Amino acid sequence: MKINPEDVKVPLEKIVEVKNREVQVSIGKMTDTKAAMYKSFMSTCASDDKALVDTTDMDDESTMKTCAVQFDKMKAMLMEKSDSGELTPGQKKLPPALQKAILKKMEEEED
Numbered sequence: 001m002k003i004n005p006e007d008v009k010v011p012l013e014k015i016v017e018v019k020n021r022e023v024q025v026s027i028g029k030m031t032d033t034k035a036a037m038y039k040s041f042m043s044t045c046a047s048d049d050k051a052l053v054d055t056t057d058m059d060d061e062s063t064m065k066t067c068a069v070q071f072d073k074m075k076a077m078l079m080e081k082s083d084s085g086e087l088t089p090g091q092k093k094l095p096p097a098l099q100k101a102i103l104k105k106m107e108e109e110e111d
Helices: 032-047 060-079 096-110
Strands: 013-019 022-028
Touching: 032 060, 032 096, 060 096
Parallel strands: none
Antiparallel strands: 013 022
């Protein structure tokens, strides 16, 4: 399934915080940086059945759901910042499109 990153719908994000021993849950939009990473991830995942998670023989809806779950699992690594300003060892193993998106995110954060 070929998908353009701009066609990916970004879901709302759940934020859980503990303040004064009370759990507070809020729902809001992803930051622009995280949304761009999500779109790139989903596009790459949906386009290549085995790039990030095996979606072989899945319909479009199942593929998107599976990719979204995989994004949640990999989010920390995708958003990780290295001290050297380069990709981390884990990020270097990702497909080129995601590496490019991570480098773009790093560049934007420096500005």
